[in-house]
Amino acid sequence: DQQVKQNSPSLSVQEGRISILNCDYTNSMFDYFLWYKKYPAEGPTFLISISSIKDKNEDGRFTVFLNKSAKHLSLHIVPSQPGDSAVYFCAATADRGSTLGRLYFGRGTQLTVWP
């Protein structure tokens, strides 16, 4: 059962515009969320995270928004650049119990930024 869902397998955006990647989760115990970027033949690279006590976290061109009531988060990239083209994974974890530290990943969204 997929507890973290990324329902858009792909997204295509023009350079300079905003990219919005979406993620939904089902487990109300999740309280820490992360976004990773992955290039082919490489491991995922950590981008940005957000705790459930916040609704927004910003780092340069990347902003993550969290809507706990909707169990939804999104990653905004502004402005988008061709080098942002990669697969983006949403991940979540629960800060308690025997599974502390286990990241639950979505299936990923392939972002393509075209000139």
Add this chain to the structure above:
Amino acid sequence: EAEVAQSPRYKITEKSQAVAFWCDPISGHATLYWYRQILGQGPELLVQFQDESVVDDSQLPKDRFSAERLKGVDSTLKIQPAELGDSAMYLCASSAIRGYEQYFGPGTRLTVT
């Protein structure tokens, strides 16, 4: 910049053979994770170590998979015997604090023929 090291990067093995992967986490990171990523899916945790102790191996197929981190630093993941369905990317990650940002290595791409 400190990185997680993994070897080999690619491995081709025949069904029923044994295969092993090695990981060296970022220096000072007490928590080490092994994930498996099947093409088109997100990574799934196989096993998690806190120092030299296994703290979560609930998703590890223990009849054929084993993992160790004897001195609490580097780690080895073994599959014996390998099956066709084991073809995947095996990723190692580490974190300074359990439950927070994990940093991944480049992975080992395993192909079982």
